[in-house]
Amino acid sequence: MLLARHSSSPSSSKYHQFWTTQKGADHFVAGQLMRPMVGDWVGRKKRVLSYADRGSILLIIYVAFSRGVVDRVWTQLGIGDLVLLTAILCALLTLVLAVTMLVGLKAMRLSREDSIVLQFCGSNKSLASGLPMSTVIFPGAQQSMVILPLMLFHQIQLIVCAIVARRFSHNAD
Template structure:
């Protein structure tokens, strides 16, 4: 029991508390307008911070291992979406449509940065390559994810109109690019104050969740969602993650013949989905009352991937320790590794 509690992300408790507050005390009327505007500012702030944190040099350095980096991108933006779309069709009729949309949306998001690198390190994988892969995924994801969502859901009312493009430019791309431009001057300051900024980062996400779930409560979109729906959704997300983990491991072993350290990178970076990037992107593309249902799969998947990948990373690390495998943390891209 204690081990399970250690695997649970405390931030999940804050998200659950935020949802409860939104259900009990939703914001509406003029308050909803003010909250929505504040959430828009928070989204821009989030992507500005991403721009200051992500190193384009790290992403470019990773191109030395182009085979691994392309494999991670294809798993993130091709394999995962194919599985997400497939699951949504198979489960049609078993879950509310908005939840199925959410499953597809989460499959279109970029990889995480922090947890991908952390789990790769615990598993004794190639941390330098993981940093490159996660950074490249997030940089490209700012452009690719909204386009994929718009393309797949153009028949469902999600259109990349001028207004949507304007919002993407103003709230996602422009702040991100500004962050990249000023990174040489404020990057060190950002690193020194990353703990305080991390609170602001997470607080912004909680605000986005509160606004989305408040809107859903006011419009009573949760009336058609039952406990059985949530249990089915949890099962789908767990199975989806398991399939991706198995496939990424297989791809790394057979077609690509990657080293053990690089297979770990492909498995962890190729199977993760970013909550921090996904919530703002979905908020822009699904502004209606159904947004809270669309966001729910991504929020649940966030916790599932943390628990499963933490267990997997520890097993990899223990196996490496038993075999006396040297720590791959300091190995640079392109350097030889254990096969």
């Protein structure tokens, strides 16, 4: 459909990967250098620019998922594998939430409020950072299978952290 390329295409060459990485680094450096000149404008247009930001992330997800459909990688994953992957991701999120809370309360001796902040910041990883990196690191059909755990983890994280946040909110009252 959108990306009917295979991993043997020229876009998956080491040169293409280097060039893509270099362009990303150039854009990052240019953005940091321009911040003093455009930072105030960006701050004033934050609401409009957030739609562009979310739209670009949605497009990256769509392209990566479409690549998997075209390359038929989703047929390689059985329901048992998907259930096992989901269980592993749930266990990983539970572990990270518990460790960050314990580190905040016991090791760092933070207040309850600060340890909650640490817990959420330490456990929340985003598609916004993971997907762009995966497009550079993993070429073609590989990317679809690599982003599957990332997409699942993101959904599990959103659901679980919403429940945890609600519980913290009720306990604060």
